[in-house]
Amino acid sequence: MNKQVTVSVIKADIGGYVGHSAMHPGLLERASQMMEDFRSRRVLIDFHVTSCGDDLQLIMTHTFGVDHPQIHQLAWEIFRECTGTARELKLYGAGQDLLADAFSGNVRGMGPGVAEMEITERESEPLLIFMADKTSAGAWNLPLFKMFADPFNTAGLIISPAMHAGFRFEVHDVKQHQRIFFNTPEEMYDLLVFIGATGRYVIKAVYTREGEVGAVSSTQRLALIAGKYVGKDDPVCIVRSQGKFPAVGEVLEPFTMPHIVEGWMRGSHYGPLMPTSVRQATPARFDGPPRVICLGFQLAEGRLIGPRDMFDDPSFDEVRRQVNILADQMRRHGPFEPHRLPMDEMEYTTLPQVMEKLRDRWEALPETLTPA
Ligand code: 13P
Ligand code: 13P
Numbered sequence: 001m002n003k004q005v006t007v008s009v010i011k012a013d014i015g016g017y018v019g020h021s022a023m024h025p026g027l028l029e030r031a032s033q034m035m036e037d038f039r040s041r042r043v044l045i046d047f048h049v050t051s052c053g054d055d056l057q058l059i060m061t062h063t064f065g066v067d068h069p070q071i072h073q074l075a076w077e078i079f080r081e082c083t084g085t086a087r088e089l090k091l092y093g094a095g096q097d098l099l100a101d102a103f104s105g106n107v108r109g110m111g112p113g114v115a116e117m118e119i120t121e122r123e124s125e126p127l128l129i130f131m132a133d134k135t136s137a138g139a140w141n142l143p144l145f146k147m148f149a150d151p152f153n154t155a156g157l158i159i160s161p162a163m164h165a166g167f168r169f170e171v172h173d174v175k176q177h178q179r180i181f182f183n184t185p186e187e188m189y190d191l192l193v194f195i196g197a198t199g200r201y202v203i204k205a206v207y208t209r210e211g212e213v214g215a216v217s218s219t220q221r222l223a224l225i226a227g228k229y230v231g232k233d234d235p236v237c238i239v240r241s242q243g244k245f246p247a248v249g250e251v252l253e254p255f256t257m258p259h260i261v262e263g264w265m266r267g268s269h270y271g272p273l274m275p276t277s278v279r280q281a282t283p284a285r286f287d288g289p290p291r292v293i294c295l296g297f298q299l300a301e302g303r304l305i306g307p308r309d310m311f312d313d314p315s316f317d318e319v320r321r322q323v324n325i326l327a328d329q330m331r332r333h334g335p336f337e338p339h340r341l342p343m344d345e346m347e348y349t350t351l352p353q354v355m356e357k358l359r360d361r362w363e364a365l366p367e368t369l370t371p372a
């Protein structure tokens, strides 16, 4: 097949079961029925519905291209419909991520997270779809950097002639709404200056040097859209693998390091990211630690052959153990940084209300105590 196929992953938190820990099976069932209907009407080529923690994940293939109103609208309809079910069951935070009442052509800026890529399906097209809960956009910066730019992670950068030229990174400044491109390896240090600040600079996509897309992520920041804390942005990311892209094992390898991300309890803490099976993506301890799941598919004429639950493997047991050790260590800090997020990030949580309440209680230091 030489025609283009679009892979869309659109997700939203529409109500948690119990609290923010997981998704009620009734919602998954309702979403699957609706997707089945869209597939039988040939709007979709194929789909897979899953959840990561309390987020409903809609994985779809179709031929409409990215950002298409029809696809975004069907996702919105499913989220609305399942929110109804969530309300009946009085699930926690029903409709949490739906920040608008009416659909206006595109779910971007309306709460749901979106990652989409339009590709020409290769002879064989292994796809890895990452979904995380209790963290935010920016959590993919370190793993994407390792996959596509770190030769200690990705042997193919050294060994494979198809990858030796390096890659091109698209980085978004989510606060100033601007973007920049960097070529690696040449501009690796410049790239790292920015993507190390994960709360502001987010890797949106990675391309081959010829411009073919290899990875895309969701970059929605709910608090920046809503102007207040309404839950975390629990991001998703699509990665193509093998051939001119990193091998499956190279794409998974970064998750053997329990790297620290923002999120966890009340979206206000740093904690280690734990790769788990779909079944174990049910953040419990202190509403965490943050989870990441990965579903693998082979595309066949747009059909999603799979999924394989990639972290459901004993080779990730050790990182899970290390995450628990780190989680203990972080938790012992209680409300102190660097477990709790720094002030500028807390601005997007409930802190401003506390600040406002105490505003008039602050008094100037006596002159004897101020610097000369
Ligand atoms: P490709 O370069 O053919 O994708 O495979 C490399 C490999 O053997 C991965 O382990
Ligand atoms: P979610 O963003 O996954 O809904 O989590 C919110 C929260 O406050 C967890 O403690």
Ligand code: MG
Binding pocket: 013, 015, 016, 019, 020, 054, 093, 096, 231
């Ligand atoms: Mg929630």
Ligand code: MG
Binding pocket: 013, 020, 053, 054, 055, 133, 134, 234
């Ligand atoms: Mg969530």
